[in-house]
Amino acid sequence: MPILVPEHTGFLFPNDLHVSWSLMIVMYPYITGLVAGAFIVSSLYHVFGSERFAPVGRLSLGASFCFLIFATAPLLNHLGHPERAFNIMITPNFRSAMAGFGILYNTYMLILALEIWFVWRQDIILIARHSRGIKRQFYKLLALGVYDISAEALAHDRKATRILASIGIPAACALHGYVGFLFGALKSNPWWSTPLMPIVFLFSAVVSGIAALIIMYMISMKITGRSISDECVDGLSKMLWAFLIVTLTLEILEIVTLAYEAAEEWQIISSLLFSKLSLEYVGLQMMMGGFVPLILLAIIVLMSPTPPIRNTLALISSLLLLVQVFAMRWNVVIGGQLFSKSLRGFRDGYQPSFFEREGVLAAVLILLAPFAATLVFARVLPLFDYIDKQAQTRRPGPGEQQVPLTSE
Amino acid sequence: MEHTKHIWRVGILVIVAITGFVFFRVLLIPPSYGIRGSYRYDNVAEQMAIEPRHGEVRGCNECHDERVDELRAGPHENVACENCHAPLSTHVKDDEKEWDMSVNKTGEWCVRCHLFLPARPKSHPQIDPVEHLVKVGVKQVGRDWSDVVCFKCHEPHDPTPEDEDTVASGIDGNAK
Numbered sequence: 197m198p199i200l201v202p203e204h205t206g207f208l209f210p211n212d213l214h215v216s217w218s219l220m221i222v223m224y225p226y227i228t229g230l231v232a233g234a235f236i237v238s239s240l241y242h243v244f245g246s247e248r249f250a251p252v253g254r255l256s257l258g259a260s261f262c263f264l265i266f267a268t269a270p271l272l273n274h275l276g277h278p279e280r281a282f283n284i285m286i287t288p289n290f291r292s293a294m295a296g297f298g299i300l301y302n303t304y305m306l307i308l309a310l311e312i313w314f315v316w317r318q319d320i321i322l323i324a325r326h327s328r329g330i331k332r333q334f335y336k337l338l339a340l341g342v343y344d345i346s347a348e349a350l351a352h353d354r355k356a357t358r359i360l361a362s363i364g365i366p367a368a369c370a371l372h373g374y375v376g377f378l379f380g381a382l383k384s385n386p387w388w389s390t391p392l393m394p395i396v397f398l399f400s401a402v403v404s405g406i407a408a409l410i411i412m413y414m415i416s417m418k419i420t421g422r423s424i425s426d427e428c429v430d431g432l433s434k435m436l437w438a439f440l441i442v443t444l445t446l447e448i449l450e451i452v453t454l455a456y457e458a459a460e461e462w463q464i465i466s467s468l469l470f471s472k473l474s475l476e477y478v479g480l481q482m483m484m485g486g487f488v489p490l491i492l493l494a495i496i497v498l499m500s501p502t503p504p505i506r507n508t509l510a511l512i513s514s515l516l517l518l519v520q521v522f523a524m525r526w527n528v529v530i531g532g533q534l535f536s537k538s539l540r541g542f543r544d545g546y547q548p549s550f551f552e553r554e555g556v557l558a559a560v561l562i563l564l565a566p567f568a569a570t571l572v573f574a575r576v577l578p579l580f581d582y583i584d585k586q587a588q589t590r591r592p593g594p595g596e597q598q599v600p601l602t603s604e
Numbered sequence: 605m606e607h608t609k610h611i612w613r614v615g616i617l618v619i620v621a622i623t624g625f626v627f628f629r630v631l632l633i634p635p636s637y638g639i640r641g642s643y644r645y646d647n648v649a650e651q652m653a654i655e656p657r658h659g660e661v662r663g664c665n666e667c668h669d670e671r672v673d674e675l676r677a678g679p680h681e682n683v684a685c686e687n688c689h690a691p692l693s694t695h696v697k698d699d700e701k702e703w704d705m706s707v708n709k710t711g712e713w714c715v716r717c718h719l720f721l722p723a724r725p726k727s728h729p730q731i732d733p734v735e736h737l738v739k740v741g742v743k744q745v746g747r748d749w750s751d752v753v754c755f756k757c758h759e760p761h762d763p764t765p766e767d768e769d770t771v772a773s774g775i776d777g778n779a780k
Contacts, residue, residue, distance in 0.1 A: 210723045286632045289642035306618065313614060340617065342610035349607040356611065541722065 206541025215533045215546040218554040222529045223270035223562055225375045225397060226522055227263055230566070232372040232398065233405010234260035235308070235364060237432070242315070242361040248431040252413050255579045257315060259412055260405075261308050262569035268301070269562045274554060293378050300374055304367045311360040313338075314353045316577045318345050372401045379528060386461035386539070387468065387532045392450050396524075399443040404521035406436045407514035412570070414511055420580065426503050430496070433510045437493035440517065444486050447524070464539045468531055472542060477527050485520025489513035659692025661685055667701075671761060678762040679729075688713065688760060714754045 204213070238256035241249040249256075272278040285298035321343050324335035373394040380393025410432050417424045451469070454462050469477045492513045496506050534543050548555045573579070636645040664685045665672050675681065686692065688708050695705040711733065720730040740757065757765040 204722060208722050210721055213721070286629050287637055287642065291642070306621075310614065310618070317610065340610060340613040342613060344607055344610060346607050349610065352608055352611060 203544030204541060205544065206536065207538050208536040208541040208543065209538055212533075212536040212538070212541070213543060215530060215543070217529055217533060218274060218546075219530075219548040219556070219559050220270040220274040220554045220562075222522070222525045223559050224267070224274075225372075225401075225529070226404070226525045227270065227563070227566065228267045228372055228375050229397070229401030229404045229521060229525075230408050231260050231263040231267055231304075231405070232368045232401040233403065233407075234263065234409050235368045235405070236402050237406055237409055237435070239361045239365050239368075240435075242311070242357050243365070246431065248425075248427040251425040251428045251580075252409055252432070254315065254577075255413055255416065256409055257308070257312055258573045258577065258579050259409060259566070259570050261312055262566040262573055264301075264305055264308060265569060266562060266566045269565065270559070273558060273562065293381050296374060300367070300371045304364070304371045307360055307364045307367050311357055311364060312577070314357045314360065317353055318350060319578060321345050369398055373398045375401075379532070384537060385532050386459075387465055387535070388528065390450060392446060393528075396443070396446045396450065399439060399446060400521045400524050402439045403436065403443050403517055406432055406439065407517040407521075410436070410510055410514040411518070412567075414507065416574075416579065422580065424503075424507060426506075429503075429507055429510050433493055433496045433506070433513070436510075436513065436517070437490070437497050440486075440490055440493065444482075444490065447481075447486075461539055464535045468535055468542075469527075472534055472545070473527055473531050476523050477531070480523035481520055481527055485516050485523055489516045489520070492516075655693070657691040657693040658686050659696070663692040663696070666699075675761045678764065680760065680763055709755055711754045714758075 234256045237249060238253055238260060240246045241253040241256075268281070272281060275281060284292075284295055285302070288295035288298060290296070317339065320335050320339045322345075324332055324339055324343070327335065376394030376397025379388040379397075380390055383389045410429065413428070413432075414424060416422075454465060489512075492509045495501060496509050496513075500506075501509065530546050534546065535541070536543075548559070550556045552558075570579075634644045634646070636647075637643070639645040661672060661684060668685075672685070675683070675685070689695075690706045695701065695703055715731070715733055717728075718730055720732050724730055737753065742753065
């Protein structure tokens with residue numbers, strides 16, 4: 197018989213003994229955050245026309261879509277009856293904070309799917325034209341049977357992409373801000389209940405998204421033997437630095453406000469952060485994941501090092517920032533459940549076991565799934581220069597006007 | 605406008621998808637949903653139609669009044685029979701005994717109420733099972749403690765043990 201009483205100190209209510217929101221609830225905002233971040237980068241290219249982000253324009257959209265597909269996976273794995281999840285879309289009860297999730301998630305999914313279709317339409321048609329059999333039928337279906345890649349049609353595509361991306365920015369912000377709202381709106385928990393929570397979540401989401409994109413971009417360039425675009429990595433690093441500054445400022449401001457107000461909850465929150473979660477909060481979230489990348493990125497931005505050094509610094513910062521954002525989600529979700537609602541006692545830590553349903557292995561698999569999905573995505577819709585290659589090999593057919601085959 | 609055929613097609617597809625969702629949503633909403641709130645109102649009648657499985661103490665009293673009196677005289681006076689025994693409907697049919705009554709005698713069941721929890725009132729007898737068993741002299745405290753071990757000293761209808769020494773050490777968990 198295992199020990200029935202979890203280790204604890206101080207005074208706890210009976211329902212404070214269990215960490216009900218497990219590792220899966222840490223994964224949920226983490227993966228959703230990667231969506232928002234990747235999408236913001238794609239919008240910079242598609243809406244604001246930042247040409248320096250052109251090399252990751254498609255990767256960011258594809259990755260964003262794949263992350264979005266798996267954003268609900270941790271939640272579904274957490275639920276005892278995952279099939280009931282659809283009830284929040286069929287009969288949403290708006291007294292529940294979760295009710296809006298179905299609407300936001302599906303709206304964003306629709307916008308993203310449409311944007312992807314417009315961005316890749318030309319590729320889809322070209323692939324359809326150059327293939328036979330089932331593959332041709334598949335791409336024909338994807339193209340909705342219209343093979344029009346005239347300059348006018350492509351101009352319409354670009355316009356549609358721009359409109360969708362500009363609707364997508366507020367949609368991405370709403371989706372991730374909403375995830376923060378789910379925690380920020382829980383008035384029973386002083387560590388969660390702050391209007392700052394959605395904003396902190398949103399900005400750290402963008403940080404993690406950009407970081408993931410830098411890593412994915414560098415790895416895919418390495419695998420496919422292409423050269424890394426200096427301008428792109430430089431731009432991404434600068435943007436990452438800017439968003440990191442805002443994120444860290446917000447995270448520290450929240451703590452400073454709590455500390456200065458020194459209301460009744462500060463006593464428990466301070467011992468939560470600085471003794472219970474000293475490794476996760478001070479060590480991972482603030483120092484190793486926060487200030488170290490801040491300095492590394494500052495070197496890139498202020499000292500303009502040579503490309504190999506810059507790329508290495510960007511890669512290390514991105515990896516550290518992925519850890520930082522994960523630690524932040526962990527400290528919020530798990531940290532908020534370690535102390536009693538009485539504000540007078542602690543549960544002694546939470547260690548998910550490796551093989552349990554909501555354990556480490558499940559979390560790792562769910563985290564890897566979007567990356568695997570991105571690989572599949574890249575097999576169906578090329579993430580990099582398919583059109584350029586086609587332009588070199590393809591001759592215009594009879595009666596077909598040669599159109600400028602630029603990307604998007 | 606020329607060259608917008610694909611936009612029309614995708615637009616129609618989106619409209620079909622959204623209309624399809626709205627249509628299926630209407631089909632999927634249970635008819636009585638929302639009459640009195642965000643739930644299926646028919647469910648209330650369905651719940652009311654379910655035959656009660658438990659009989660409460662009055663159901664037991666008719667045949668087992670001595671046992672019930674014994675229970676009422678001891679510290680378990682507020683514990684309903686069916687908390688440890690099975691529901692009345694598994695034992696009686698049409699006011700006649702139909703099946704034998706089962707009972708949960710495991711230590712695991714006892715500690716549902718008597719496990720030490722910081723939030724429980726100090727006056728309520730609580731134990732750390734392993735510590736308690738060691739104190740009362742159980743030599744081998746392993747996985748087996750959860751079997752019928754509690755019953756060796758405690759008679760559940762009148763759970764205070766006869767041996768006063770055992771009592772003293774047995775409720776030591778209260779001191780925490």
